[in-house]
Amino acid sequence: MGLRALPDDGRETGRHDLPGPGAGGRRELGRARRGPRGTVARRWRAVPDRRGRVPAQIARKGGGNVTVEEVSVDGFERVVIDRGPAGEARSIIAVHDTRLGPALGGVRMRPYPNESDAVSECLALARAMTVKAAAAGLDLGGGWSIIPADTAEKTPERLLSHGRAIATFDGRFIPVNDVGTDQADLREIGKVTSPVCAQDDPSPWTALGVAAGIKACAEFSGRADLKGARIGVQGAGHVGSALVRLLIREGADVTVSDVDEDRAVSLAAETGAMAVDPDTLPTSELDVFAPCALGGVVTPDVVPALRCRIIAGGANNVLATPELADELRKRRIIYAPDFCVNSGGVIFLQSQLRGLSEETARDQVQGVGTTISELLAHAETNRVTTSQAANDLAQNRLDAA
Numbered sequence: 001m002g003l004r005a006l007p008d009d010g011r012e013t014g015r016h017d018l019p020g021p022g023a024g025g026r027r028e029l030g031r032a033r034r035g036p037r038g039t040v041a042r043r044w045r046a047v048p049d050r051r052g053r054v055p056a057q058i059a060r061k062g063g064g065n066v067t068v069e070e071v072s073v074d075g076f077e078r079v080v081i082d083r084g085p086a087g088e089a090r091s092i093i094a095v096h097d098t099r100l101g102p103a104l105g106g107v108r109m110r111p112y113p114n115e116s117d118a119v120s121e122c123l124a125l126a127r128a129m130t131v132k133a134a135a136a137g138l139d140l141g142g143g144w145s146i147i148p149a150d151t152a153e154k155t156p157e158r159l160l161s162h163g164r165a166i167a168t169f170d171g172r173f174i175p176v177n178d179v180g181t182d183q184a185d186l187r188e189i190g191k192v193t194s195p196v197c198a199q200d201d202p203s204p205w206t207a208l209g210v211a212a213g214i215k216a217c218a219e220f221s222g223r224a225d226l227k228g229a230r231i232g233v234q235g236a237g238h239v240g241s242a243l244v245r246l247l248i249r250e251g252a253d254v255t256v257s258d259v260d261e262d263r264a265v266s267l268a269a270e271t272g273a274m275a276v277d278p279d280t281l282p283t284s285e286l287d288v289f290a291p292c293a294l295g296g297v298v299t300p301d302v303v304p305a306l307r308c309r310i311i312a313g314g315a316n317n318v319l320a321t322p323e324l325a326d327e328l329r330k331r332r333i334i335y336a337p338d339f340c341v342n343s344g345g346v347i348f349l350q351s352q353l354r355g356l357s358e359e360t361a362r363d364q365v366q367g368v369g370t371t372i373s374e375l376l377a378h379a380e381t382n383r384v385t386t387s388q389a390a391n392d393l394a395q396n397r398l399d400a401a
């Protein structure tokens with residue numbers, strides 16, 4: 001389709017060359033038995049090798065076994081649910097596609113109205129990670145994991161049980177922090193599984209890529225720079241707060257909202273942005289609406305009420321349904337596909353996993369702006385939505401793998 005993926009760092013790496021969970025023995029699935037809701041539950045057990053060694057994770061956690069429920073989902077390589085004593089879902093982990101490399105994905109901890117909503121979100125985010133990594137030109141696949149509980153229920157044991165369930169993926173799923181988790185949590189998880197991304201917070205890098213993407217959209221709409229541009233940032237968390245700081249530095253006129261009002265107010269006081277009501281921000285008169293909270297904020301009801309020219313932000317799955325990309329196009333609202341514009345964090349994480357310098361990582365993350373410019377131009381020339389253009393780019397890479 002004439003689109004160029006983000007430049008690779010030039011190193012020749014094998015397809016699945018990231019560190020695995022450890023040598024010695026193997027794990028295998030035991031006899032299948034029928035689980036709740038027609039799923040098949042199997043027990044993973046350590047099988048010693050000829051020298052009597054067992055896999056590292058199982059040995060490290062004192063020989064305890066992990067029982068996970070295998071859930072068969074079309075198009076996914078593996079989905080598991082780890083259940084607590086009362087049958088409640090303690091962890092949901094989905095690996096969508098590892099054709100390009102091991103699956104990288106978040107650990108999200110938040111409450112859900114029911115298990116089905118939590119699983120649906122996990123699947124959607126895992127799929128989005130596959131497309132994101134592919135579109136960004138990375139040698140990583142897509143996965144996701146969810147701890148469906150309020151962060152008030154976070155305990156070391158809870159994190160360790162999540163880690164043990166991840167360990168059953170034998171290094172095919174690399175967890176990183178997301179909503180409700182941080183580096184310290186990932187380090188705890190890393191006590192029972194590896195690899196994990198726990199060193200540096202990728203959020204400032206995600207924000208750096210989003211800022212580059214916003215600039216690309218602004219240029220496409222005819223602006224020379226972001227000076228005086230009215231930009232509304234939804235969410236004053238890890239990504240949103242870093243983005244606000246970057247945009248203020250560019251001379252933008254920034255408003256910020258958060259359901260945690262104190263968070264928005266203190267960020268505004270620190271940066272010179274203006275804190276606004278979270279209910280009204282998405283439909284305020286803006287040059288750029290930057291969703292940096294949860295997904296699904298652009299709904300069929302919201303689209304007609306939007307008064308912005310550009311939507312570009314850090315949140316995953318911004319559109320409540322994919323068809324809304326068409327509605328945005330009809331309204332001539334420039335939409336930077338979420339999985340491309342927020343890929344700065346994964347670009348940075350791959351650079352860390354490969355041991356590249358911070359300077360190289362910065363260059364690669366700034367490349368998000370170039371990718372977005374190319375997608376916008378391609379979408380316009382070919383009269384397709386920007387989401388379609390981005391999906392084509394990702395699919396081309398996956399098909400070539």
Ligand SMILES: NC(=O)c1ccc[n+]([C@@H]2O[C@H](COP(=O)([O-])OP(=O)(O)OC[C@H]3O[C@@H](n4cnc5c(N)ncnc54)[C@H](O)[C@@H]3O)[C@@H](O)[C@H]2O)c1
Nearest residue numbers: 179202203206235237238239258259278293314315316345
């Ligand atoms: N952290 C990363 O590097 C990264 C990378 C890619 C994508 N993302 C996505 O970006 C989004 C934000 O991630 P984060 O790490 O900053 O999470 P975070 O938990 O640090 O911040 C999210 C913030 O949004 C607020 N919020 C929730 N609902 C809101 C609403 N309706 N209006 C306003 N504020 C609201 C929360 O109170 C919180 O302060 C998520 O969708 C995440 O999946 C994050």
